[in-house]
Amino acid sequence: MCKPELLKDKRFAVEVEGCRTNQYEGEAIAAAFESCGAVQCSEAPDIAIIVGCTITAAADRKCRKMIRHTRRSNPNAVIIVCGCYAQNMTEAECATLGADIAVGNRMKEKLPQMAEQFLKERKTICAVNENILHDSHWDALSLDRPRLHTRAFLKIQDGCSQYCSYCIVPSVRGLPVSRALDEAVNEAKRITEAGCAEIVLTGIHIGLYENLPLLVEKISALPKIRRLRFGSIEPLAVSDRLLGVLADSPVFCCHLHIPLQSGDTSVLSDMKRGYSARDFARITENARARLGDTLHISTDLMVGFPTEDKISFEKSLKFVKECSFGKVHVFPYSPRKGTEAAKLSQIPQQEMNERSSEALTLAAALHEKFCSRWIGRECEMLTEENKNGTIKGLTRNYIRITAHGTSEVGEDAFIIPVSYKNEGLSAP
16 A cells, blocks of 8 residues: 555644553554654644544533534644544534544544545545454454553454443454454554553453463563563453463563443443342452452443442442452443443432542542552552653552652662652652
């Protein structure tokens, strides 16, 4: 495919909303535009690219706000919206919000060509993937080095076929598809040889990757890799074989983000999650037994699902406490048009707010309790920021640390935290 000539020397900026898969796609889109001679910038771009999210109503609102703000701030720029939010956009919405190009999923590899087409014709392009529910195509984005982060996200999988009753993702991401193993390993090799210390494997449902244990083995064996972690992995994908490979990996970071959603078995059944609370407890207990007591298990907790009454909510909080999670991401249920749960009677907003507040209080206490275990103990931190003698970064088990130090971005620092502050550990 010929490289678009009109992109040479064009200034572009990328804004990303949502998950780590979106983060990867934003990085890879930046790489694609750079390969055409475009130059990434932080302000006054000729081309503004927004990687959008539609997981909740709040995410939709945020995307609309970002598009409008980008148009007001850059009246002459070409504005491109892509990804999950764009998958549901219409030409009318593009006109209303001020977007010039909307590109759905499994089509982002075509963004440079679409940008050139718009520069030639100045006609709105609304390219929604009408075949998304049957499309087994792999969106051929690639990355040579991270541009927006210290860590590199590496997309290995796309799509989902689980169809949880509350989730819109399968409808906008499409069929599960795995990246070719050799292609994923080669990209990991390029990234690490470019000097990136840490790779985060990501996807919409990485547990559906065709052979995740083998992929972990191959990436772990790369000579330049220092850290490997998962973005998120569904409970039923945490198999004995995978845990064995993780335990043997010299670079795997001792952190698993395993989404729970609810700690009440009845609600889990209504959500169509495919496991009970007891199943989840058994999975996490097995993970700790295989990976050790330093393992940080974080999770997602949804509050206010339509069939969650006060009793099931209290059961859920009790279960979360018993699981001894570290980080708990709490979010309110959001009805999404086209899902089964959207047809059910919704919980009043006041009650939703109260449950969210109670869950957030528990989450804060659990996080402080987990992090405080490392106060007074030497922690290895990968430096992600160094400003005026203050360094920030993450430990291998995903604890954020702020300290005084001189280590450069990408270097390891060994810190002895003295207190818990601002949702992380700190040291003098």
